[in-house]
Amino acid sequence: MNNLKAIIIVIAVLAVIALGTGIFTSLSLFESFRIVFGSVYVLFLPGFIISYIFFPKTCEFENKEKQKEKEKRSIDWIERIALSFALSIAIVPLVVFYLNLIGIKINIINSFLTILGILIISGIILYWRRKNF
Amino acid sequence: MKQKIKSIIENSFYQLLVIYSIIILLVALGLFWKYSFQLHIFAIILAIFGISITNKESKGIKLNRKIHIILFIITVSLIFLFRAIPYFNNSIPLGYDAGIYKYGIEHGLHHLDNWILRGGMEPGFLYLITFLNYIFSSQFILTWLLILFCILLGIGIYFLVREFSNSTTAIIALFIYTFSIIQFKAFSMMYYKNIIALIFILFSVYFLRKYEKTNKLLHLSLFIILAGLIGAVHRPTFYIFGLSYFFYVFISPYKNKTYNFKRLRNNIFYGILIIIIAGLFYLGNFSQAITSMFEPVLQGFIQPGEAGGTFINFFTYQFSSLFYLPFALLGLFYFLRKKQVNILVLWAIINLIIVYFQFFFFNRFIIHLDLILVIFSAFGFSLIIEQKRKLGVLLLIILLLSGGILAYKEAINSKPLINSQELEAIKQLQNTPKNSFIMATDSYYSPWVLGYSERKTIAPGLFDYNQHNQAEWIKFWISQNLAEIQEFMNKYQKPLYIFIGEKQQDNLKQFDNLGCFEKIYLSGNNSIYKYAC
Incomplete structure (x- = not known):
């Protein structure tokens, strides 16, 4: 329930940012929504889910107990956000390259589906890991 | 000690x-x-x-944690x-x-x-x-x-x-x-x-x-x-x-x-x-x-x-x-x-x-x-x-x-290398026929012409369509002989357009009324010529 609440808040904040961008810049409303939600979808979400595969736990920023928690493969929230971006820009070209190599063309639909694929596969791995460990 | x-x-x-x-x-x-x-x-x-x-x-x-954040x-x-x-x-x-x-x-x-x-x-x-x-x-x-x-x-x-x-x-x-x-x-x-x-x-x-x-x-x-x-x-x-x-x-x-x-x-x-x-x-x-x-x-x-x-x-x-x-x-x-x-x-x-x-x-x-x-x-x-x-x-x-x-x-003090007038002039090249070649005679403008003209770009020492070496380009820049310029230009396919920006010398200006170079755009000191010989 808490997770759902957080997701709704995040989406609402992003919508406000997109709205603000659309109103206060030369971008159209459609463009600003595409940029804001597109950024999250392409540059953040894939890495965010993958980061949970590598580091299942999130600890508090600069927690005194961090050293101990670190051994349990936890990272703080800033680290997770940064890793989400870094891993996204690392995984995306890698996957697109291999898909292109086996003959899948790069176009807008395939790009969308590729990321969706990454998200679903990572989600399944995450679910499987949480269930088994 | x-x-x-x-x-x-x-x-x-x-x-x-x-x-x-x-x-x-x-x-x-x-x-x-x-x-x-x-x-x-x-x-x-x-x-x-x-x-x-x-x-x-x-x-x-x-x-302190708060100060750190x-x-x-x-x-x-x-x-x-x-x-x-x-x-x-x-x-x-x-x-x-x-x-x-x-x-x-x-x-x-x-x-x-x-x-x-x-x-x-x-x-x-x-x-x-x-x-x-x-x-x-x-x-x-x-x-x-x-x-x-x-x-x-x-x-x-x-x-x-x-x-x-x-x-x-x-x-x-x-x-x-x-x-x-x-x-x-x-x-x-x-x-x-x-x-x-x-x-x-x-x-x-x-x-x-x-x-x-x-x-x-x-x-x-x-x-x-x-x-x-x-x-x-x-x-x-x-x-x-x-x-x-x-x-x-x-x-x-x-x-x-x-x-x-x-x-x-x-x-x-x-x-x-x-x-x-x-x-x-x-x-x-x-x-x-x-x-x-x-x-x-x-x-x-x-x-x-x-x-x-x-x-x-x-x-x-x-x-x-x-x-x-x-x-x-x-x-x-x-x-x-x-x-x-x-x-x-x-x-x-x-x-x-x-x-x-x-x-x-x-x-x-x-x-x-x-x-x-x-x-x-x-x-x-x-x-x-x-x-x-x-x-x-x-x-x-x-x-x-x-x-x-x-x-x-x-x-x-960081400014773009070209101004809006120059960029607008380059963008005008998008109005040329789709199969056109655009020549940027100065390497200063070559990347901009490549990116913003939407056409095949000929540039000194850059990209795929250049057919001349450095010495030939130098000769082209300083030549006052139309026959020499024609010989240079004829190596390229047509339709051929030439972009001259305001930060470079216009070496084609001297041939303006001789029929080979038709000025189709002029804004400030930015010109676009069509090669017509």
Whole structure:
């Protein structure tokens, strides 16, 4: 329930940012929504889910107990956000390259589906890991 | 006696440090010119004096958690702000390469021109950027997204330093990066691939460090993937990383006077995996993109000083990094004295050798050198703050303030290389027939014509359609004979249009009424001619 609440808040904040961008810049409303939600979808979400595969736990920023928690493969929230971006820009070209190599063309639909694929596969791995460990 | 000398040196070091910091502040305030004194030599002498304090054990400094978060947010905001300043009231991307990147983003992967396959744009970068272009416009990618990548680079520095030291040193490193003029120049000259590759290098070393601490295979796999991607995105950065990793492979197994051969074997295996990941991206173009680089690289060792790449030189660099130069050397000395020869130390030493002795791409590698020196300067600052807390913090504030002023000056003076009138004139070329060839007779405008004309571009010494060598171009620029000009132009297919920008001499003006060159557009001193003979 808490997770759902957080997701709704995040989406609402992003919508406000997109709205603000659309109103206060030369971008159209459609463009600003595409940029804001597109950024999250392409540059953040894939890495965010993958980061949970590598580091299942999130600890508090600069927690005194961090050293101990670190051994349990936890990272703080800033680290997770940064890793989400870094891993996204690392995984995306890698996957697109291999898909292109086996003959899948790069176009807008395939790009969308590729990321969706990454998200679903990572989600399944995450679910499987949480269930088994 | 020995102790007394040591104490004199230590005291002199702190006194000189105060003088140095004040001088740097005066330079930043514009009270005198930075080249008035040999300040770079002063910085080196200071670092040598500082060796006296490097024997002390670093315990780390602790900062209040809330202050830490506030400082983190401030630095990230400053990185954004400084890089956004050139885009206030301006939408033209900065840097010479902007047009080339625009072309690469929109057509690079689909057209696969020869100049791209030869290494003009690395495949990993093209895959990433083409993909992003489905979500973002090329204008957004060239401006605001690059700023986002610069922020990510800064955050990468923060986490890497935190992994090697502590969070306070990491926040100092982030501040120094924010005010580094060299890192700002990398942004304003639009070294896009370079910046992304540096993000990968930082995060790969971050995961290598994590692997060293935890021995977890997951960390190792991320290190290998990210390191492989450096090669796929920017070959020169991979060259620096490769050399650093090569020495790391042999040095890291040596610990406590024993050599761990199993670790050596593993390191070599990981290196091979990294090369495979990077190499796969060049399948089919290996000889054009990779083998062709061997000769200039080797040539760079035999004849140093050539093929430096476009960037500031080492002399200018020393004066651009004055506010952290002594601390960077101090940090490096600290690691060497403690015999902690990790991958960061190897990166710094190898990079310094390449830049100082002017081996291949030495000027461009100043960006990499600066980045690693930013990291070491944070270690240097921390060391001083640990020894003398109040003085250290005061000096840090003075020097960061100086760096901030200099970085701000750099930001407000950064302007795009062409103005809106020139860009508008180039965009007019989109109205020519789709099968047209556009000739940019000056290399100053070539990237812009390539990116914004949407037509095949002929440019002196660049891209795929140029048919003349340098001597023939020079002859073309100075010729007053129409027959010679015609002979030159007839080598190209028609319809053929020529763009002459306001910053170049119009050598076709003299033939205006002779029937061969029809002026179809004129705005200010920007002209478009149609070749009609």
